[in-house]
Amino acid sequence: MFAPCPYLPLHVPCHVAALPVLGAGLLSFRRLLPAHPGVCDHNMEAEDPVSHLRNNLNCPICWEVFSNPLSLQCGHSFCQSCIHTHWDREAAMPSAFTCPECRLSFPQRPEPQKNVSLSKVVDDMKALERSRAPVPAAQTDTSAHNAVPALCQRHHQGLIMYCSTDSRCICIKCLMKGCKHHDLQEIDELSAQQKMKLSNDLLASDCLQKHAEEEMEKWKLKIENMKVFYEKIVSGIITTFEQVRKSLDECQILVVNSVNCDKNVALTQAEDHVTHLQRHLDELQKHRAEAERLLRSDGVTFLEHLPQLVPVGVAPGSPNIQQCGNLQIEAVTKIMPEVTRLLQEELPNMLHPEKPKKKCQETSDISTSVDVNDACSIARTSGNVLCGPKESTPRRTPAKISTLRVQLCKDYRNLKFNPETANKYIEISHENCKATHKLHFRKNHVSDATKKFQSWQVMCTEGFTEGSHYWEVVVSTFFVEVGVAYGSLKLDSTIGRNSSSWSLQLRSMHHSFWHNNKETKLQSPMFAKIGVHIDLTAGSLTFYGIQNGSLQLLHSLSWPFSEKVFPVFWIGEDANVTICTMPNTAMDAVTVGR
Structure with a gap:
């Protein structure tokens, strides 16, 4: 019945695709529909009178309601912009100017006159539409016999397609005006x-x-x-x-x-x-x-x-x-019987070392600066060592102490002093591994007072929030404190004298443990080399004295650490602290030994 339309996608229904071939005469064709029941619009009977009036006030060119309608000599009316745009296109062609509706030719470009009556009707229709309530887009009643056909809110015509490009349902006017080349699909x-x-x-x-x-x-x-x-x-x-x-x-x-x-x-x-x-x-x-x-x-x-x-x-x-x-469980079933025996039998004579019951493999000591040979010895030994519970009492057997040290060195950390936190009298040297108390201002003094300690202290760069960590230091004289503190430690505080830090005080007369300004004097020999082990997962902090390759427990405590913990050192006059380092090759060897 209708020829295919070249301006619409192939998947547009045939009854929709046929409409554009009528061109500007579609309005006349719609007016003829009621006289031909065979092709009558099924929605005509239910069409609103205002919508019917609106459909008869459409410009044959743009299919929109007339805007500034102009009339030609042949009697047809068009929007002012539409007819002039039409004639602008024809001006570039050799043919004469024509009426888009009846194709009547004019030898010269016509001068259309404003259709005052039609303009008044259009204004009245728009005023009537504004005075009425808007038609809902869809009814909430899901019953098929009560459903009212949904209308386009823009053109008040039936919705026929879904535009995937604009994500909305459209009518025939939306299709012709803006969605012609969009991705269209049937609503149903x-x-x-x-x-x-x-x-x-x-x-x-x-x-x-x-x-x-x-x-x-x-x-x-x-x-x-x-x-x-x-x-x-x-x-x-x-x-x-x-x-x-x-x-x-x-x-x-x-x-x-x-x-x-x-x-x-x-x-x-x-x-x-x-x-x-x-x-x-x-x-x-x-x-x-x-x-x-x-x-x-x-x-x-x-x-x-x-x-x-x-x-x-x-x-x-x-x-x-x-x-x-x-x-x-292992602590109870294996360690506690031994502890009971030690308390009941060996405690009266605890100064005498216990003879080892088993011959254990010798292990090497970690020197002041842990060298590769010592570390490799530890790594070789670690392959035959089983992980056991953490030591809580002093062990005097060198073989067992060496075994414990091998286990601790698996978590060894190479620390560095943070020069920005060092007090103005503390000089950092040896690649940030040695801190010395000078009697005069240090040359590498950092001017930023918001980062340095006011007391004779320095903090390490590395901090820990979880896991097990171990390090060793050597002190020159017994005028030093070795400890850990939260990162929130105030710069005017001294470690061990507040609730945010813990310290082992090394003095020539005795060693003491400090926390929250409370001192616990330790009955132990003097050690210039100290090992520190912190297990944040288990919540424990342990200080060891190191001598001749043996570890002796100095003090241990359990604490639920709640913040990031940093190693901190207080260094007295003319004293220095050196952090022991383990080369990466040796650390890898220890890891392989696991």
């Missing part, structure tokens, strides 16, 4: 496709919800098993400690608290995961409710609100929770 076809896709997504969501529910139940069961597991550990520890003398009550509390700390960490992680799973389930249920509401809506409402339906993310991954307790 696209709605059916998207509903099918959303239905499939809901099926997948059901699987995700089922998996999340099963995962939550599994983790609830794991939590109960964890509680039983840790309760058994605590019960076993308490039962074992009941066999020990009353002097071990403090150790008993320490071990039980350590287990409870591990328990709280593990339970917190597991309960947090259950909380995340519950939140994910709530999001899935909310998504399902919104999707089901959209599925019950009509095509236009569905397509308009579908982009607002945010998909639910993936379920949270399962955390890798390590059930600790091996350290505490």
